[in-house]
Amino acid sequence: xxxxxxxxxxxxxxxxxxxxxxxxxxxxxxxxxxxxxxxxxxxxxxxxxxxxxxxxxxxxxxxxxxxxxxxxxxxxxxxxxxxxxxxxxxxxxxxxxxxxxxxxxxxxxxxxxxxxxxxxxxxxxxxxxxxxxxxxxxxxxxxxxxxxxxxxxxxxxxxxxxxxxxxxxxxxxxxxxxxxxxxxxxxxxxxxxxxxxxxxxxxxxxxxxxxxxxxxxxxxxxxxxxxxxxxxxxxxxxxxxxxxxxxxxxxxxxxxxxxxxxx
Numbered sequence: 088x089x090x091x092x093x094x095x096x097x098x099x100x101x102x103x104x105x106x107x108x109x110x111x112x113x114x115x116x117x118x119x120x121x122x123x124x125x126x127x128x129x130x131x132x133x134x135x136x137x138x139x140x141x142x143x144x145x146x147x148x149x150x151x152x153x154x155x156x157x158x159x160x161x162x163x164x165x166x167x168x169x170x171x172x173x174x175x176x177x178x179x180x181x182x183x184x185x186x187x188x189x190x191x192x193x194x195x196x197x198x199x200x201x202x203x204x205x206x207x208x209x210x211x212x213x214x215x216x217x218x219x220x221x222x223x224x225x226x227x228x229x230x231x232x233x234x235x236x237x238x239x240x241x242x243x244x245x246x247x248x249x250x251x252x253x254x255x256x257x258x259x260x261x262x263x264x265x266x267x268x269x270x271x272x273x274x275x276x277x278x279x280x281x282x283x284x285x286x287x288x289x290x291x292x293x294x295x296x297x298x299x300x301x302x303x304x305x306x307x308x309x310x311x312x313x314x315x316x317x318x319x320x321x322x323x324x325x326x327x328x329x330x331x332x333x334x335x336x337x338x339x340x341x342x343x344x345x346x347x348x349x350x
Contacts, residue, residue: 108234216234269314270316
């Protein structure tokens with residue numbers, strides 16, 4: 088007899104899960120202040136399976152935690168929430184025929200009494216498959232798969248350029264004497280801002296610059312990030328400069344932090 092298991096997948100990007108699931112596009116919706124008039128955007132939900140899917144739509148709050156991961160919260164509980172501004176049309180429950188796509192409208196109406204200290208508001212739409220699909224795991228056991236897809240909603244008072252400010256760049260050492268550096272920066276602007284950090288080390292003895300791995304980041308206004316980069320324990324004795332170059336925004340604005348150290 089096959090062993091039946093229950094599995095739940097929560098995915099926040101445009102993707103397909105196994106043979107039972109759905110895809111949602113786009114994964115992010117961006118709204119800007121429109122003088123308190125309703126704004127509408129469409130989300131397309133595709134059923135790639137051979138069975139009818141029952142889909143339910145729910146709304147949650149979200150923001151980023153201190154390390155930049157998604158933090159999902161209950162409806163209308165976060166200070167920057169715009170969940171109460173959103174309406175899903177034609178309704179929050181529908182079915183999709185096999186191998187077909189259905190569009191829903193996301194209507195956002197921002198009120199007059201928004202807090203001027205919150206230039207950005209967010210929400211998360213979840214599209215959940217309510218009738219679990221059949222699949223198999225790696226060992227061939229039968230499983231029931233329910234897929235939930237998340238679409239992030241952003242609202243800003245105006246479309247503007249982001250601002251990232253470097254707060255600190257400091258050395259760090261753990262209890263095992265492993266050395267690293269910490270880059271602390273903040274979103275000092277009035278818009279969501281994403282980018283990447285490009286790391287490199289210059290060796291004064293050899294005159295060689297070594298490029299390290301890049302890291303992506305995502306922020307909302309007022310967010311602070313601390314990114315740690317471990318130093319290679321096999322660095323030879325000598326003097327070095329480690330550089331952290333932050334590139335962000337549509338124009339790839341650059342912020343640079345450097346630190347000299349000696350091994």
